[in-house]
Amino acid sequence: MTQGIPTMSTFDKLHARFDAQAAQGMDDIFQFHFSDAEDHYLKIQDGELEICAGEHEDPSVSLSLSTETLKGIMSGEVNGMTAFMTGKLKASGNVMLATKLTSLFPAG
Numbered sequence: 001m002t003q004g005i006p007t008m009s010t011f012d013k014l015h016a017r018f019d020a021q022a023a024q025g026m027d028d029i030f031q032f033h034f035s036d037a038e039d040h041y042l043k044i045q046d047g048e049l050e051i052c053a054g055e056h057e058d059p060s061v062s063l064s065l066s067t068e069t070l071k072g073i074m075s076g077e078v079n080g081m082t083a084f085m086t087g088k089l090k091a092s093g094n095v096m097l098a099t100k101l102t103s104l105f106p107a108g
Helices: 005-017 067-075 080-085
Strands: 027-034 040-045 048-053 061-065 090-093
Touching: 005 048, 005 067, 027 067, 061 067, 067 080
Parallel strands: 027 061
Antiparallel strands: 027 040, 040 048, 061 090
């Protein structure tokens, strides 16, 4: 299995779970720096979601973590604040924006 494939399936799941209603009026970039896969960013603008590979030049918030940590946070198995406090998740920029991820991508 090549690196990057688990990330894409994770992002496919995020796309399926995206709550456009919760994203109304937003214009933000969530940058993900993965320790075990390629970097990606989420562009959220007025209820629309675009997932891009690579690095954005001016993200609203940058998150550094593993794909496993992201999966755990998005599934609810890992508390985002706990991941942050234990060093599994590092954030810079508008850190409060990161707390919106679970409302933008509610668990099934």
